[in-house]
Amino acid sequence: MKGNRIYNFSAGPAMLPEEVLEQAAAEMLDYKGSGMSVMEMSHRSKVYQGIIDEAEKDLRELIGIPENYKVLFLQGGATLQFALIPLNFMFNGKADYINTGVWTKKAIKDAKLYGDVRVIASGEENGFKKIPDVKSLKFNEDSDYVYICDNNTIFGTKYKEYPETGDIPLFCDMSSCFLSEPIDVKKFGLIYAGAQKNVGPAGVTILIIRDDLLAKAPRQPLPAYFDYRLHVENGSMYNTPPTYGIYICGLVFKWLLKNGGLKAREKANEEKAKILYDYLDKSEFFKPFADKSCRSLMNVTFRTPSEELDAEFLEGAKKYRFTNLKGHRLTGGLRASIYNAMPKEGVEALVKYLKEFEEAHK
Numbered sequence: 001m002k003g004n005r006i007y008n009f010s011a012g013p014a015m016l017p018e019e020v021l022e023q024a025a026a027e028m029l030d031y032k033g034s035g036m037s038v039m040e041m042s043h044r045s046k047v048y049q050g051i052i053d054e055a056e057k058d059l060r061e062l063i064g065i066p067e068n069y070k071v072l073f074l075q076g077g078a079t080l081q082f083a084l085i086p087l088n089f090m091f092n093g094k095a096d097y098i099n100t101g102v103w104t105k106k107a108i109k110d111a112k113l114y115g116d117v118r119v120i121a122s123g124e125e126n127g128f129k130k131i132p133d134v135k136s137l138k139f140n141e142d143s144d145y146v147y148i149c150d151n152n153t154i155f156g157t158k159y160k161e162y163p164e165t166g167d168i169p170l171f172c173d174m175s176s177c178f179l180s181e182p183i184d185v186k187k188f189g190l191i192y193a194g195a196q197k198n199v200g201p202a203g204v205t206i207l208i209i210r211d212d213l214l215a216k217a218p219r220q221p222l223p224a225y226f227d228y229r230l231h232v233e234n235g236s237m238y239n240t241p242p243t244y245g246i247y248i249c250g251l252v253f254k255w256l257l258k259n260g261g262l263k264a265r266e267k268a269n270e271e272k273a274k275i276l277y278d279y280l281d282k283s284e285f286f287k288p289f290a291d292k293s294c295r296s297l298m299n300v301t302f303r304t305p306s307e308e309l310d311a312e313f314l315e316g317a318k319k320y321r322f323t324n325l326k327g328h329r330l331t332g333g334l335r336a337s338i339y340n341a342m343p344k345e346g347v348e349a350l351v352k353y354l355k356e357f358e359e360a361h362k
């Protein structure tokens with residue numbers, strides 16, 4: 001880590017690769033001889049068109065997005081998609097949802113405004129420690145789509161295999177694991193992710209949508225911004241897109257491509273998470289929260305034996321300049337978010353502190 005930078009375990013907005021920040025800094029005042037920063041540029045300019053085109057090209061290469069999928073860079077966060085998805089794709093007014101935590105609950109609540117939402121499985125009974133068994137799921141044949149959230153940022157759970165939904169398209173919120181591992185896009189009708197967890201700054205939401213879904217008209221007329229088709233027809237430029245955020249995402253895509261792509265990222269992320277989980281599993285003091293069968297590699301949730309000790313742990317973390325280790329306000333406890341840009345050294349340093357704290361308190 002350079003200079004005064006610290007290990008930031010925030011769930012989002014989160015750490016970005018230093019190289020990317022340095023490049024953005026170097027290009028801040030004069031982007032490639034344009035005499036202005038990317039922030040100051042017209043989104044209709046040739047220079048900016050080059051930036052967004054290259055970002056899409058690199059993202060397609062990185063993931064291996066098939067030709068029949070469209071890519072969008074929009075605003076509104078993941079939260080706006082909770083409503084836009086049913087508005088655009090509940091053609092018959094019915095969908096199946098799997099409830100795995102706070103983010104799916106919010107998506108379910110919004111979808112219910114527009115149609116018949118069948119919650120076909122829920123982790124609520126076990127406190128969202130576990131992803132429901134995907135093999136035993138029964139889907140409603142008349143559903144327009146099946147909706148899941150891949151990585152549950154707040155509880156620290158992740159699907160290890162996806163439900164097989166047959167002809168019903170599978171829609172997935174990948175906000176907190178997007179680009180942390182290879183993605184088999186063909187399995188999905190729609191994938192989306194807010195950028196600020198693992199990909200870039202807040203303000204950009206990336207969508208990957210299968211084109212046959214876009215070919216069908218929605219059930220009701222939609223205001224312009226709500227209509228994905230309009231955004232696709234206009235190459236994410238129907239209105240002003242989050243220009244600077246897209247540029248940073250583009251730099252992150254290049255950083256990922258240069259560093260071995262998503263396979264290499266998966267390996268590095270598995271390695272980092274293992275260091276932390278191995279310690280938590282053998283600790284007699286700290287308790288990991290998520291069930292072993294479905295642990296997230298991005299958000300590691302755990303706790304000490306009491307709320308007082310959790311608070312003391314957070315206070316003590318300050319002297320090592322670790323930040324944002326507090327669990328989500330809804331769950332309490334502790335959480336270390338270790339996205340792509342968190343170096344292995346950061347995780348090792350955290351484990352050193354965990355050991356020291358355990359020794360001092362057991």
Ligand SMILES: *Cc1c(COP(=O)(O)O)cnc(C)c1O
Nearest residue numbers: 077078079103153173175176194
């Ligand atoms: C953070 C998060 C959201 C909400 O994102 P916003 O950009 O704040 O709307 C939704 N889903 C998941 C999985 C998240 O991690």
